[in-house]
Amino acid sequence: MKIKQIVAALTLMIAFIVSSCQYDVVVEPEIPPIDPEVPISFKDEIAPMFSDANCLGCHSGNVNPNLSPATAYNAIVPNLVDTANPEESSIYFVPAPGGNHPQKYSAAQAALLKGWIEQGAKNN
Protein backbone atom coordinates (compact mmCIF):
# COMPACT_ATOMS: atom_id res chain seq x y z
CA MET A 1 0.00 0.00 0.00
CA LYS A 2 2.74 2.41 0.99
CA ILE A 3 4.67 1.68 -2.19
CA LYS A 4 1.56 2.31 -4.29
CA GLN A 5 1.14 5.69 -2.60
CA ILE A 6 4.78 6.58 -3.21
CA VAL A 7 4.49 5.55 -6.85
CA ALA A 8 1.31 7.60 -7.19
CA ALA A 9 3.00 10.62 -5.58
CA LEU A 10 6.05 10.26 -7.82
CA THR A 11 3.86 9.92 -10.90
CA LEU A 12 2.04 13.09 -9.95
CA MET A 13 5.30 14.95 -9.37
CA ILE A 14 6.74 13.82 -12.68
CA ALA A 15 3.53 14.76 -14.47
CA PHE A 16 3.66 18.17 -12.81
CA ILE A 17 7.31 18.75 -13.73
CA VAL A 18 6.78 17.65 -17.33
CA SER A 19 3.68 19.80 -17.77
CA SER A 20 5.34 22.84 -16.20
CA CYS A 21 8.08 22.59 -18.81
CA GLN A 22 5.62 23.06 -21.62
CA TYR A 23 5.30 26.54 -22.97
CA ASP A 24 2.82 28.12 -25.26
CA VAL A 25 3.79 28.24 -28.89
CA VAL A 26 4.39 31.87 -29.81
CA VAL A 27 2.16 32.62 -32.73
CA GLU A 28 3.74 35.07 -35.15
CA PRO A 29 1.42 38.02 -35.73
CA GLU A 30 -0.36 37.67 -39.03
CA ILE A 31 1.08 39.93 -41.70
CA PRO A 32 -1.83 41.46 -43.55
CA PRO A 33 -1.48 40.56 -47.23
CA ILE A 34 -0.59 43.49 -49.47
CA ASP A 35 -3.02 43.84 -52.36
CA PRO A 36 -1.02 45.23 -55.30
CA GLU A 37 -4.23 46.76 -56.68
CA VAL A 38 -4.78 48.94 -53.61
CA PRO A 39 -2.47 51.96 -53.68
CA ILE A 40 -0.40 52.47 -50.54
CA SER A 41 -0.27 56.15 -49.64
CA PHE A 42 3.07 57.65 -48.68
CA LYS A 43 1.45 60.52 -46.80
CA ASP A 44 -1.15 58.46 -44.92
CA GLU A 45 0.62 55.15 -44.39
CA ILE A 46 4.38 55.27 -44.94
CA ALA A 47 5.34 58.62 -43.37
CA PRO A 48 3.35 57.89 -40.16
CA MET A 49 4.91 54.43 -40.08
CA PHE A 50 8.40 55.93 -39.55
CA SER A 51 7.05 57.68 -36.49
CA ASP A 52 5.22 54.53 -35.28
CA ALA A 53 8.45 52.55 -35.72
CA ASN A 54 10.31 55.07 -33.49
CA CYS A 55 12.71 56.17 -36.21
CA LEU A 56 12.34 59.88 -35.51
CA GLY A 57 14.30 59.77 -32.26
CA CYS A 58 17.39 59.73 -34.49
CA HIS A 59 16.12 60.51 -37.99
CA SER A 60 14.44 63.88 -37.56
CA GLY A 61 17.32 66.18 -38.44
CA ASN A 62 20.50 64.93 -36.80
CA VAL A 63 21.01 61.70 -38.71
CA ASN A 64 20.19 61.21 -42.40
CA PRO A 65 17.69 60.33 -43.74
CA ASN A 66 15.37 62.86 -42.08
CA LEU A 67 12.18 60.81 -41.78
CA SER A 68 9.97 63.61 -40.43
CA PRO A 69 6.69 63.70 -42.41
CA ALA A 70 7.58 66.94 -44.21
CA THR A 71 11.01 65.77 -45.39
CA ALA A 72 10.81 61.97 -45.52
CA TYR A 73 9.85 61.60 -49.17
CA ASN A 74 12.71 63.67 -50.58
CA ALA A 75 15.10 62.11 -48.10
CA ILE A 76 14.46 58.60 -49.37
CA VAL A 77 13.44 58.98 -53.03
CA PRO A 78 15.36 58.37 -55.22
CA ASN A 79 18.54 57.64 -53.24
CA LEU A 80 17.32 55.02 -50.78
CA VAL A 81 14.78 53.19 -52.94
CA ASP A 82 15.28 50.82 -55.84
CA THR A 83 11.92 50.27 -57.51
CA ALA A 84 13.43 47.65 -59.84
CA ASN A 85 14.68 45.59 -56.86
CA PRO A 86 12.56 46.68 -53.89
CA GLU A 87 14.42 44.45 -51.43
CA GLU A 88 17.69 46.19 -52.38
CA SER A 89 16.32 49.54 -51.17
CA SER A 90 18.31 50.83 -48.17
CA ILE A 91 15.15 52.25 -46.64
CA TYR A 92 13.81 48.68 -46.70
CA PHE A 93 16.76 46.50 -45.75
CA VAL A 94 18.79 48.70 -43.34
CA PRO A 95 16.10 48.61 -40.59
CA ALA A 96 14.58 45.28 -41.66
CA PRO A 97 13.41 42.86 -38.95
CA GLY A 98 16.28 40.67 -37.85
CA GLY A 99 18.93 43.20 -38.91
CA ASN A 100 21.23 45.11 -36.56
CA HIS A 101 19.95 48.67 -36.96
CA PRO A 102 19.18 50.27 -33.57
CA GLN A 103 15.48 50.33 -34.46
CA LYS A 104 13.72 47.94 -36.82
CA TYR A 105 10.40 47.65 -38.61
CA SER A 106 7.86 45.09 -37.54
CA ALA A 107 7.24 42.43 -40.16
CA ALA A 108 3.97 44.16 -41.09
CA GLN A 109 5.67 47.57 -41.43
CA ALA A 110 8.41 46.09 -43.63
CA ALA A 111 5.78 44.42 -45.83
CA LEU A 112 3.84 47.68 -46.18
CA LEU A 113 6.99 49.62 -47.10
CA LYS A 114 8.01 47.00 -49.65
CA GLY A 115 4.52 47.13 -51.16
CA TRP A 116 4.80 50.89 -51.52
CA ILE A 117 8.21 50.58 -53.24
CA GLU A 118 6.82 47.86 -55.54
CA GLN A 119 4.05 50.27 -56.50
CA GLY A 120 6.67 52.77 -57.68
CA ALA A 121 7.55 54.68 -54.47
CA LYS A 122 5.07 57.42 -55.35
CA ASN A 123 4.62 60.65 -53.43
CA ASN A 124 0.91 59.98 -53.00
Ligand code: HEC
Ligand atom coordinates in the same frame (compact mmCIF):
# COMPACT_ATOMS: atom_id res chain seq x y z
C1 HEC B 1 19.28 55.16 -32.18
C2 HEC B 1 19.31 55.95 -33.38
C3 HEC B 1 18.62 55.41 -34.63
C4 HEC B 1 17.32 54.97 -34.76
C5 HEC B 1 16.24 54.90 -33.68
C6 HEC B 1 17.14 54.64 -36.14
N1 HEC B 1 18.30 54.87 -36.82
FE1 HEC B 1 18.57 54.66 -38.82
N2 HEC B 1 20.52 55.25 -38.64
C7 HEC B 1 21.12 55.64 -37.47
C8 HEC B 1 22.50 56.00 -37.73
C9 HEC B 1 23.51 56.48 -36.70
C10 HEC B 1 22.70 55.80 -39.11
C11 HEC B 1 23.98 56.04 -39.92
C12 HEC B 1 24.98 54.97 -39.67
C13 HEC B 1 24.44 53.62 -40.00
O1 HEC B 1 24.14 53.34 -41.18
O2 HEC B 1 24.27 52.80 -39.07
C14 HEC B 1 21.45 55.32 -39.64
C15 HEC B 1 21.24 54.99 -40.96
C16 HEC B 1 20.03 54.67 -41.51
C17 HEC B 1 19.78 54.40 -42.90
C18 HEC B 1 20.84 54.36 -43.99
C19 HEC B 1 20.90 55.71 -44.67
C20 HEC B 1 21.81 55.71 -45.88
O3 HEC B 1 22.08 56.81 -46.36
O4 HEC B 1 22.21 54.63 -46.34
C21 HEC B 1 18.45 54.15 -43.04
C22 HEC B 1 17.71 53.82 -44.34
C23 HEC B 1 17.86 54.25 -41.74
N3 HEC B 1 18.83 54.55 -40.82
C24 HEC B 1 16.53 54.07 -41.49
C25 HEC B 1 15.97 54.01 -40.21
C26 HEC B 1 14.58 53.70 -39.96
C27 HEC B 1 13.54 53.47 -41.02
C28 HEC B 1 14.43 53.69 -38.61
C29 HEC B 1 13.19 53.33 -37.84
C30 HEC B 1 12.72 51.97 -38.02
C31 HEC B 1 15.71 54.01 -38.02
N4 HEC B 1 16.64 54.19 -39.03
C32 HEC B 1 15.96 54.16 -36.67
C33 HEC B 1 20.52 55.72 -36.24
C34 HEC B 1 19.23 55.34 -35.95
